[in-house]
Amino acid sequence: MSHLLSAADLAHEIEGVVVLDVRWALTTATTSAGRADYDAGHVPGAFFVDLDGELAGPAGEGGRHPLPDPAVVEALARRAGITERSRVVVYDAKESYAAARAWWVLRWAGVPDVRVLDGGYAAWLAAGLPVSTQEPADRNGDFVVRPGQLPTLDAAEAAQVARNGLLLDARAPERYAGEIEPIDPVAGHVPGAVNSPTSAWLAEDGTFRKDLAEHWQRVADGRGDGTGTVGVYCGSGVTAAHEMLALAELGIDAVLYPGSWSEWIRDTSRPVATGPQPG
Template structure:
């Protein structure tokens, strides 16, 4: 089963799904940019979602984007009329980083049928499909969320997986290597983690590459996964969800470390590695 949907497919199914607009970018976090983009035009019927406020808790010991308060997610789902059986499509501007975070969070609280618009709003526009500036009304749903439908890693679990399985770092190579760190106060990576930039899983137009299996083979070349577990982290658990989506397309059961690097470095006793991936 694919977790992706094309713009053309969505246009045919639009009356049967609830759409969530999750336009957001790390460089515009905690600003109104996503809401401004939504107000200027969105897929007809889509509800706007504030990633920082509705898909993450406030920054703290759990990192820059800890898992959200289930009550906040429940309020979001009720506003959009989403139930455990609703078919949901999430999208963002283009690359699906934020949309994948929504995809993961909704599945974590028990919404089973969630897909991501491949290529985001840019793909919708490129297909010449209609847009709207009208915001749909609150549907006043009564769904009750149940978090924990997807497993997660904490710092200890991530460290163990880096030793005994395969822990992927989804950040850019220079951040992984500790050569630069524009966001967090400490540079480097979890010792034993393998660098796999999530940007390499998509093409220039923001859609997922068609040779995902071949790319995955290159990523793990020389690293025997076997039947072992695969985990993914990034800076704060957003782009890691994007790599989780790519792996899900390959039926790889990966586990997210939501706190990611921004939580790992909260404890100065945790080791930090630098340099590029071996092999």
Template sequence: MSHLLSAADLAHGIEDVVVLDVRWALTTANTGAGRADYEAGHVPGAFFVDLDTELAAPAGEGGRHPLPDPAVVQALARRAGITERSRVVVYDAKESYAAARAWWVLRWAGVPDVRVLDGGYAAWLAAGLPVSTEEPADRHGDFAVRPGQLPTLDAAGAARLAREGLLLDARAPERYAGEAEPIDPVAGHVPGAVNSPTAAWLAEDGSFRRDLAEVWKRVTDGREAQAGPVGVYCGSGVTAAHEMLALAQLGVDTVLYPGSWSEWIRDPSRPVATGSEPG
């Protein structure tokens, strides 16, 4: 089963799905931009979802985007009318970074059928499909969240997987290498983690590349994960979900380290590697 949906396919079946708009400001300087973009125009019938408050808990010991309170996710699901039988489609502006976080969180919470609009709202507009500025009314769904339906890694588990299996760091190469760190106070990566920049999985139009298997071949480069899934982390557990979505398209089992780098560095006793190699 593909986890992705084209704009044409969404338009064809839009009456039968729950659509969530997860446009998100990547920087604090643009906080609120996602909501403003939604109000300016969105896929008809889509509900706006705020990543920072509905798909993550407040920043703290668990990193910049810890897993959300299940009660918050349940409120979101019920507001959008999600039931056990719902098919849910999520999208963001273009690259599906935030949409992938929603895809992962909703499945972690027990929503069985979640897809991502490939290419996001940009793909919808490019297809010449209609837009709306009307916000739908609360649909009062009855979905009961069951958190923990997807496995996760803690810091110890991430360190073990980096030694014994395959742990991917989805951040840009310069952040992984410790050459630049625009967000977190410490630069570098988890020792043993392999750099796999999220952007490498994207085509120029923001959709997922059609040659994902070739990208995966270059990432592994002879490395093979031992028994168990591939671990993935990023800065705070958002863009890592995007890489997990790409790998899900290939049938590769993955597990998220939700705290990611922003949680790893909160304990000064944890080692930090720098340079372009796993270390």
């Protein structure tokens, strides 16, 4: 089963699913713009989700977007009326970066059926489908979170995957190379990690590209042959989930390093590589 859903398919089954709006101001790492966009119009019946407050814990030793408190995720699930039998659809503005984080966190928390609206709210609008400005009332679901349903990597395990498997760095090439670093205090990448920019997995309209398998072969360059672990990280563990989603579409069970670069550099004894090669 695909982890993605088209706007037409969502419209067809919207009465039978829980819809979550995860629009997020990625450039400023705040949710204020996302909430304003939601208030201006959203998929009918969708609940707004605060990525920073509900899909991540406070910034600290675990990085800028560590895993959320399970109790917070459970409160979100119950507010939206999620049960063990719910089908959940998440979306963001267009590229599914934030939606993929919700997809991953909810599955990590034990929600069994979560899919992403491919192309986000932009695809919904492009299809000429109705929008709403009404926020639904709390539905008082009964879902019980079971954290840890998806595996994760810590820093030591990420380093091991970089040596013995395939560790993907989902950031832009210039950040990977250490040429610029607009957010974190140290530039560069985990030694041995391969650069695989998240944006390269997308088509121009914000949907996932149709040739994912071919793109994966170019990224892996013979290293993603199924014999070793595939891990993914980014700056803080948000956009890496997008690459996890792309790989899941290909049937590849990659493992997320949630702390990502922002957690890696908190220990100054950890090595840092620069330049365009894994190094």
